[in-house]
Amino acid sequence: MITKEKLFEIKEKTKPSLVEKLLEGDRVEFRGDDLVLKGEYYKKQVRIALKNCDIIDPTDIDEYIAFDGYFALLKALTEQEPGDVVAEITESLLRGRGGAGFPTGRKWNEAYKFDADKKYIICNADEGDPGAFMDRSILEKDPHSVLEGMAIGGYAIGSDQGYIYVRAEYPMAVKRLEIAIKQAKEYGLLGNNIFGTGFNFDIELRLGSGAFVCGEGTALMESIEGRRGMPRPKLYRTAHKGLWGKPTIINNVETLANVPAIMNKGAKWFRSIGTEESPGTKVFALVGKVENAGLVEVPMGMTLREIVFDIGGGAQDGKEYKAVQTGGPSGGCIPADLIDTPVDFESLGKIWSIMGSGGMVVMDENTCMVDIAKFFLDFSVDESCGKCVPCREGTKRMHEILDRITKGEGVEGDIERLENLSKTVSSTSLCGLGQTAPNPVITTIKYYRHEYEAHIKDKSCPAKSCKALIKYEITDDCIGCTRCAKVCPVVAITGKVKEKHLIDQAICIKCGACYDVCPVDAISII
């Protein structure tokens, strides 16, 4: 059994040499009392959930303890009643980082108040948005923060059993979690009679099999129970009747990773970061056509401009920035003129997007918005579980229309049909997947209607991206270097050395290989 003294001893023993080693490595620097990653990319970031990522060795529990790891659990168990912990989290106004933004404290309170012989706490690590890897990084690089957050949550609501539902496609995260759980159990930080307080808490892993919909709370519970992952109708709150009919709290990885920091530093400190209604930070996976792609953790309320330009360095290769998509397949595209929108739950909701779990895809001038809507819808069509009619049938039909439009086969009335389907699917679907699946379509029609019209009426793609609507031609600038002809996979380009070449449009498959290889930009897309 671990004691308070033992925990302090490990910290004292590990920290000095660890800090020395890290500073020698020249990747970190002190910001106040905290060690943070060095470099321009990290200057504007405030890391709470990611605070240990890329700093400590995730396979060594001592290094986690060195930076106050498990001290929050110690404090909760030895100095606070479960109700106090719930009150502290409620006071911090921590909101669910999985995307919906429901206040964590209020959620915990529901289960805390509910009397039952067994309660469960689940960590939702079924991260599935395309291009999102926030949770994966936390699990791989700081798994103990999640375990500690879960144990604190378990203590608060009166649960002795936690499950981490992690996707099997994250083998490294699974491995790191297994190591972390084993180490925590060896130290007695998980298991029976933690810190001699009589509190028991165990965590088991449950592996998902690649269904996006299992990120939905009730589908996830069905999956843990061994059934097909399909959402349940919301007859009861899962905080009252969830996993195996028992009160269950389900929190996202990032939410749980925030919990130890809040317990250590207090709700007041947490609320001093971010905005009044959305305190704290949010981790984003900044991806797409952005100069500096990667994970960023910033205070809520920071504008998109600061994230995309100041941290991300703007669009790649000097191209013109066009839009940013937040919230993955459930989110919306935010056009360039709304770049000064602050990033928090409310502000993004007002412009028809959502915070989501943290995917942030940057798009440049060559991104076709119809094609982007199709891309995200393609994902939703694939991932719909098939249970309810609007999501199963409706998203499919929307995808068919979008597919037609991008192929130049759109017809008058398609935009209206899309709008109508979007409305029905979002207002009648059973779970969040269907309810939000039309968002990429709704926002792109709202902000880029002219692009849809150009595809349908003029049969042209303004971003010059939809293959069916563009043509590659060689201009008079051609120097006859023959590189394009050599690279063409279908031998559509002919011409003599040092003479202008020609593309046979009947053969060309519009792969763009010639465009990429031309040394004098003599290939134009029309």
Next chain:
Amino acid sequence: MNTVKLTINGKQYEIEKGTFVLKACSDIGIDIPTMCHDERLVPSGSCRLCQVEVEGWGKLHTACTTQVKEGMVIHTHSEKVVKARQDLLDMLISNHPLDCLTCESAGACKLQDLCYEYGITEGTYRWEMSKPYYDDTNPFYTFDASKCILCGLCVRVCDELQGTNAIGFENRGFETLVATPFGEGLENSTCVSCGNCVSVCPVGALEPRSKMKFRQWEIETTRTTCSYCGVGCQMDLKTKNNRVVGVEPAFDAHNEGLLCVKGKFSYNFLSHPDRLTMPLVRKDGVLVETTWDEAYNVITSKMKQTKEDFGSDSFAGLTSARCTNEDNYMFQKMFRSTLGTNNVDHCARL
């Protein structure tokens, strides 16, 4: 009784707490369409047709999964609700064959009825259709996936009421299919052919095999008691021209809409030429038809004679599980007190 006051379609009602809106409405005579609901099963909320508008609640809510609350103002057929139902039906019919002319279920098809009620014709989105799949490996019924609307009633009945779990969902999204494990077909599944899935199918996806052609509107129904065992399940015989062409379980009886393979499918013997419809007695070595009175006379006189000539223990009686408890009781009583022997047994012990 703990009740709540609420308004439905402009009228005030007082309804027991915890009642689902769908049930509350059906009790007061308001018909809300649904394709996936069954009172006996845990609500699934998959067809989304029963959605209603609740003032101040934002989006639409399914009546099958929403409980009545104090002060609720519900509209079951507002413009918004009707529009949503039309759109959903449009999506369903767009992915459904329009072969009502030859479909066995025409006239008893919920999709047909609702499309008629809500004015939906052939479907706006008749583009890609679900992949065809047909399972005719079961001797009693067939499954045609192209007509399946994935309401899930068959899967849930098989799981929650029958407890067999022979079928489930396969694949995802538009490719979802009701199927047996590993796609091995009904014949190789744990299906016991009870046919309870067939009884709940709202469309023509699950069809009993029938020897006779009939249209649903040509049939008469007659309530009767299943004669296969002593449970006494109630059922409605579907007859055309005085011939049984199908059986539906009674929902308002103790079997609550369930039957077994015999009750559901084994009725063809009723009109078989070999079936005995009159008692027979052997006269001069040949069995000839007779009246019940004469038959009973023969039985009682032979019993008396045998008892006199050979004694009580020359009798042995064997009764059947197809008789009721009361019949079985009377049978053993007749043997013990009238004939005076304990030589009486029952087929259930064999």
